[in-house]
Amino acid sequence: MWMGLSYVCWGISVVLALWMLYDWFKVDTTYSEDVLTSSREGELEAVSEKHRI
Amino acid sequence: MTAAVDTGQTTTIHGDRVSLLRVLGPAHVWALGVGIVLVGEFTGWNFSADKGGALAALIVCWIVGLLYTSVAMIDSEVTSTVAAAGGQYAQAKHIVGPLMAFNVALFLVFAYTMLEVSDAILLGDTIVAKAGVEGLTHNSFIAATIVVLAWLNYRGVLMTLNVNFVITAIAYVSIVILFFSVSPWTQGAVLKLNELVTPGNALPYGWIGVIAAFQFGIWYYLGIEGTTQAAEEVRSPARSLPYGTMAGMITLLIAAAMTWYVCASLMPWEYLGITYYPLWDAGKLTGSPLLENLLFIATLLAALASANGCINDAARAWFSLGRDRYLPSWFSAVHPKYRTPYRSILFLLPIALAFAFIADLNQAITFSILSGVLQYTFMSINIMMFRRKWPLGTIRRGYTHPFHPLPAIVLFCLCMVTFFAIFLGFGSQLIAMTVFYFLISLWFHFYRYKFVRRGDQFSMPWPKPQGY
Numbered sequence: 001m002w003m004g005l006s007y008v009c010w011g012i013s014v015v016l017a018l019w020m021l022y023d024w025f026k027v028d029t030t031y032s033e034d035v036l037t038s039s040r041e042g043e044l045e046a047v048s049e050k051h052r053i
Numbered sequence: 054m055t056a057a058v059d060t061g062q063t064t065t066i067h068g069d070r071v072s073l074l075r076v077l078g079p080a081h082v083w084a085l086g087v088g089i090v091l092v093g094e095f096t097g098w099n100f101s102a103d104k105g106g107a108l109a110a111l112i113v114c115w116i117v118g119l120l121y122t123s124v125a126m127i128d129s130e131v132t133s134t135v136a137a138a139g140g141q142y143a144q145a146k147h148i149v150g151p152l153m154a155f156n157v158a159l160f161l162v163f164a165y166t167m168l169e170v171s172d173a174i175l176l177g178d179t180i181v182a183k184a185g186v187e188g189l190t191h192n193s194f195i196a197a198t199i200v201v202l203a204w205l206n207y208r209g210v211l212m213t214l215n216v217n218f219v220i221t222a223i224a225y226v227s228i229v230i231l232f233f234s235v236s237p238w239t240q241g242a243v244l245k246l247n248e249l250v251t252p253g254n255a256l257p258y259g260w261i262g263v264i265a266a267f268q269f270g271i272w273y274y275l276g277i278e279g280t281t282q283a284a285e286e287v288r289s290p291a292r293s294l295p296y297g298t299m300a301g302m303i304t305l306l307i308a309a310a311m312t313w314y315v316c317a318s319l320m321p322w323e324y325l326g327i328t329y330y331p332l333w334d335a336g337k338l339t340g341s342p343l344l345e346n347l348l349f350i351a352t353l354l355a356a357l358a359s360a361n362g363c364i365n366d367a368a369r370a371w372f373s374l375g376r377d378r379y380l381p382s383w384f385s386a387v388h389p390k391y392r393t394p395y396r397s398i399l400f401l402l403p404i405a406l407a408f409a410f411i412a413d414l415n416q417a418i419t420f421s422i423l424s425g426v427l428q429y430t431f432m433s434i435n436i437m438m439f440r441r442k443w444p445l446g447t448i449r450r451g452y453t454h455p456f457h458p459l460p461a462i463v464l465f466c467l468c469m470v471t472f473f474a475i476f477l478g479f480g481s482q483l484i485a486m487t488v489f490y491f492l493i494s495l496w497f498h499f500y501r502y503k504f505v506r507r508g509d510q511f512s513m514p515w516p517k518p519q520g521y
Contacts (some may be wrong), residue, residue, distance in 0.1 A: 002184035009197035016204040017402075023207075024399060027388060036386035038070040041137045041285075041376060041512040 054437035073138060074392035076211045077287040082280045082297020084218035085365065088358035089168070089276035089303050091224055095332050095352045095366070096175055096310040097272030097418065103326025104269065104478070107317040108255035110325075112263050113270025114309050116467065123464040124429055125302040125460060126454035127436045129295035132281040133451025135513060136290030138394075140281030140366075141428060141435075146377070147513055148439050151505065153431065155379050155497045156490055160428040161274025161282075161370040165394045166401060167421035168276060170408045173198040174417065176356040179330065183349055195409045203402045207370065209391045210286050217361050220354040227351035228332065232311040235319075235339055240244025243339060244318035254322065267467075267474035271422050273309040277301055278360070282366040291451025301498035329414075363400065364405075371397040377510045379501065419479045423486050425472050433465035442518035 027036070102110040128141075137143035142161060146154035176198050177191025205213050235243040256262055280298045287293040316331045319338045328334050336348030372394035375384025388395040394417050408417060440457055452462060 002180075002186045002189050006189060006193040009193040013193075013196040013200040016200050020204060020207055020399060022404075024395065027390075027395070031389055033383075035071060036389065037376075037382050039072045039376060039385060039387045040070065041139075041143065041373070041510075045184075 061158040071387045071389050071392070073285050073387060073394070074210060075286055077214060077293065078289075078384070079287075079293040079300070080218055080298040081211075081214040082283055082287060082293050083301045083304070084214050084221050084358075085283055085362050086277045086280040086301035087225070088217040088221040088299055089102075089165075089279045089362035089366070090274055090301070090305055090359070091221055091308065092172055092175070092355040092359035093275055094228060094308050095224070096329050097269060097275075098309070098312070098329040099316065099325050099328060100272075101266035101326075102267035102317075102322045103460060104258070104474075105264075105266035106255055106257045107322040107325065108252045109258075109263040109266040110270070110317070110322075111299055111313050113266045114273055115130045116340055117267065117270040117273055117471075118306050118309065120347055120429070120464055120467040120471075121277055122302055123460035123467075124278050124432060126460050127464065128278050128297050129452045130450055130454045131436060131439055132284055132294050133291045134292070134299075134448060136284040136287075137512070138282065138285035138369045138376075140284060140370070141432065142370055142373050143277065143284075144281075144435055144439075145431065147511060147515075148435055148442065149431075151379070151502060151510065152494060152498060153241035155374070155501075156206075156211050156494060157428060157431055158370045158379070159490065159493065160424045160431070162367050162401070164371070164424035164428065165363040165367035166405055167275075167281065167417045167424070169199070169360045169367065169405050170412060171414055171417040172356040172360035172363065173405070173409045174246050174412075174414045175329070176353055176360075178233055179333070179349070179352050179356070179413070182330070192410065196406065198357065198360055199364075199402065199405050202310060202357070202364050203398055205361065206364045206398050207388070207391065207393055207395055209393060210283075210365065211398065213361060213365060214283075217358050220361075221358045224355040224358065225304065227347050228308050228311055229342060231332065231336060231339075231348060232315055234341065234344055236317060237311075237314060240318075244315070246314070246318035249319075249321055250317055257322070264470060264478050265474050267471045268422065268478050271425065271471065272418075274302070274305050275422065275425055277305065278432075279362055279366045282369040291449075295452035306419070364401070366396050367401055367410050368397040371401060378505045379497070380484045401520055403447075416482075419475070419482050420486065423475060423479075423483060426475070427486075427490070429464060430468040430472075433461045433468065436461045442520070443515060444519065447519070448515050 101113050131144045132140065135144045135147055139158060142154050142158040145157040177194035178196050181189055181191050191499050205216060219357040240247055280294060280301065284294060312332060316325055316335050319335050325331060330352060333348045333352050336344040372385055374380040375382050384397050386396045437458060445453060
């Protein structure tokens with residue numbers, strides 16, 4: 001049973017790793033680099049925080 | 054991509070921008086912090102008994118608890134104000150400066166990646182020990198742990214931390230069940246503390262043993278500060294982060310005390326100090342197959358929860374470095390559908406796998422602890438500078454920690470003691486890491502910093518600091 005479980009673990013690892021690589025490729029070829037790296041730190045705070053104590 | 058607006062939540066897609074998703078609450082923050090740490094009760098803390106005896110393990114449980122309570126209080130105040138992914142990295146950037154921030158981010162990535170590696174090795178070794186099958190190795194279990202959890206993190210932070218909440222809660226409840234199953238109010242029935250810990254063997258190496266025990270006493274709470282990495286993904290940072298972190302710290306103090314009491318009352322310190330599975334062994338020693346299996350499963354779940362949280366945190370720190378161009382901005386990509394830092398998760402995945410296959414548990418643990426203590430030392434200096442530059446009343450704080458500057462001083466002093474303890478046990482690794490951080494700092498200062506957009510990196514809308 002344990003050896004079987006070990007093989008299942010290898011199988012799951014390979015399948016999920018390949019899925020992530022496929023998705024990575026798909027996303028990177030669908031969206032522009034500007035969009036993917038457009039996140040900015042503190043954007044929400046800049047909008048919501050007034051800092052009036 | 055078309056502009057989209059998520060109603061109700063504070064999800065950020067301004068125009069064509071893709072940001073991390075704000076979906077988490079205080080329970081997720083708790084799950085992240087306690088999830089990372091709880092594995093330390095299942096293995097790690099007990100090595101402090103090898104260094105100084107069972108009583109030393111209890112003394113450091115409380116003293117290191119004080120260190121981490123200071124960490125949690127300080128962290129809660131600063132993070133409730135600097136609510137950005139990267140946690141202590143973002144704090145360092147705004148309060149101390151870019152070089153400190155770069156180093157802090159590396160401390161974070163090292164601490165969490167090495168902890169993830171340790172968790173995966175522990176999980177693999179635990180299964181192999183349970184199976185007792187000749188020829189069965191831990192490699193497949195290590196690979197599955199790291200890849201499955203990376204996949205979970207890749208697919209979204211809400212599911213990741215929902216899973217963490219459930220498995221952390223099960224692991225925690227198993228400690229409580231064990232505690233009440235051994236009639237802790239009656240010595241002699243199951244527990245034999247007064248026979249196992251006597252005046253003659255309580256501190257076999259004296260007080261220097263207590264100092265040496267600090268190195269592994271850190272494991273009772275190592276990683277609680279990881280809650281701050283969720284700052285950009287919680288709905289209300291000013292409320293959720295202090296609640297989640299402080300609740301997590303209280304939870305861990307209780308778990309640590311129960312764990313020590315049960316284990317020290319069931320095993321002699323000579324064995325307790327060398328076993329890799331103190332709680333699982335405690336379950337076995339009760340003679341109950343149910344408790345034995347429960348603690349076996351809980352050990353696996355605690356390791357999974359910790360690795361899961363570590364992947365989350367290491368990826369956020371790496372992502373933040375990319376976003377500020379401290380590293381190539383390629384790493385700052387956010388998945389447009391899952392809203393996770395997917396490239397950072399994928400980049401760190403093979404690194405964790407490589408370390409898990411080539412490093413041994415002790416090395417991985419030591420590198421994690423070293424990076425963690427470097428980070429705590431920074432935090433004690435950071436809060437002093439924060440209070441001096443922006444005194445109370447000048448900016449809005451979600452939480453203000455009491456007794457300042459006492460927690461910062463206590464934290465700094467305890468970090469120095471811990472460095473000394475690490476030097477006693479792993480002096481060469483301490484020196485190697487110090488040299489590494491020194492060289493990487495030179496690289497950052499003389500080469501990488503010229504790529505940074507200096508005005509863009511300071512994003513908090515604060516007034517000018519006092520004295521500037």
